[in-house]
Every structure is written in structure tokens, then in C-alpha cells.
Amino acid sequence: MSSNFYKKFESRRDKLNSLLCVGIDPEWEKLPHDCQKKEFPLFEFAKSIVSSTHPYAVAWKPNVAFFERFGAKGFSEFERYVAYCKEVDESIPIIADAKRGDLANTAKEYAKYYFETLKVDALTINAYMGKDTILPYLELGGFVFILCLTSNPSSIDLQKLTLKTKDVFLYEEVSDFASRLEEEYPSQVGIVMGGTHPSELSGIRKRHPNLLFLIPGFGAQGGSLAEIYTACGKNGIINSSRGVTLLSRDSDYTKLAIKKATEINEELAKLLRNPV
Helix, strand or coil: CCCCHHHHHHHHHHHHCCCEEEEECCCHHHCCHHHHCCCCHHHHHHHHHHHHHHHHCCEEEEECHHHHCCHHHHHHHHHHHHHHHHHHCCCCCEEEEEEECCCHHHHHHHHHHHHHHCCCCEEEECCCCCHHHCHHHHHCCCEEEEEEECCCHHHHHHHCCEECCCCEEHHHHHHHHHHHHHHHCCCCEEEEECCCCHHHHHHHHHHCCCCEEEECCECCCCECHHHHHHHHCCCEEEEECHHHHCCCCCCCHHHHHHHHHHHHHHHHHHHHCCCC
16 A cells, blocks of 8 residues: 555645645644634634635644643544544645654554544654654555654754764764665655754755655744755645744634735745746
8 A cells, every 4th residue: 555645745736836834733822812712622723724724735734742732632623623624625635743653563553543543644753763663654555754853953962963883964864764765665755854954954855856855944943935945845845833823812813824824835936936
């Protein structure tokens, strides 16, 4: 079985002439006041963002942690959100941002939940435990984004350690590892590369011209859209979460989300006219 994620992404990218992934991070303390009053506040927020921004989204990326915080109710709202995304437009791929990473037998259970029960299109994972912890996702036909060089400041603590035997940074070796996996499972493996590291992003793109990148760090974290595109090209899914969705706690938050998503897509359309 092979993943449909890559085909969905390419189709959506070419249709919209965009790379914008709308991230859903329903942080309770920043949630619009109207949503907080609802019976299912996280779902209502996510639903309103999906309803208003789906014409501009190449992909959705819900961060599971903001739902997990509220236990069973939160997970129930997450599952309702995933179902609603498919109801609105099944052609838009869903990337569950869960950063899972565990022993192979446990990974099988995660894989079955995300790819068989929920039927999301892709999942972020941590490769620290090695290949056998990743295979269960791939064997179920899922697409995985392996954490490579993340956008947070302390990513350098481990990810930029040098491997003396190969004279490369750890994140470079992770990108090579992901590329080898992608050869075994074509169109099922990508990497997470933070947009706050444009020079490293460019270096990994040269190292792996065809690998699909999921790029957080644009907008609120300071990454520049032009720098990211120049470094990565059209095979980069550029995520914006709170920079699009949490611009206000008042009732105008959806209007502001539409305005920001439109602005981003207009800039991306201009950039995509000039292949890199």
C-alpha cells in the first residue's frame, strides 16, 4: 500500500499555486472568547478556521498536544476536527503533528490509530530509536515527516552535534537516513526542517533535491517566506499556525485569518513564478 499524501499535496499545490499549510494549535489561553464559551471549544475553533481558510490551504496540520491537554474530551474534539476536514474537502491532506517515537510494537499501535482509525494522510515522527520504529507507519501506507532540524532555538543542543566518524552534523545524517528510507518507500517519507534555519535548509535541499520538507517556523517564529522558498523550492510545505489562526480573541479572528492566508498565498504565487 502506498500513501496518497504526496499526490494530494502536489495536486493542491498546483491548483492553488501555493505552499501554505494552515496549522491548528488551539491553545486555550489564546482561544477566541466566543469559542471558549462553546460546549466543544477546541472543535468549534478548529471548525471555524477550516471553514474560513480551506480555499487557501495546501494542507492542514493539527498539533495533537493542544487537544491531548483536555484528556478524553480533547481527543474526541480532535477526532471530530479530522472528520470535519474530510467533510469540507477530502482533497486537502491532513498532517497530524504528534511527533511520535517509540519501540516498534508501540509504533504499530500509533500507526493503526492515525492511519487506520483516523485515516490522516501524514504524521510527524521522531527517528531517535531507529528504522524499526518507523517501519510500522510505512508498512500501513502512511506518509511520515521525520524530525530533522527543528525551528526551536535549542535545536542546536543535539541536532547540530558533529558525528566524528562521518564529519557531518547529526541533522545531516538524519536527512540521509530519511532519504534512504524514501528510496525503499517512495513518496512516503519527508523531513521536518525549521524555517528559522534558511542556510541549513538550503544545504539540505541541495543534499536531497527531491525530498519533501515540512517547514515550521514561518511567521510568528520569525522565518521569512522569501528566504524559505529560495532555500527550499516548491517541494516545501510551509506551515503557519498562530500567525494565521490566532490573530485576535474577538469575533473578527476568522476575517483576520482569511486576510492573512490571502496575503501569504499572494506572496507565494509570486515566488512560485520563479523556480529555484
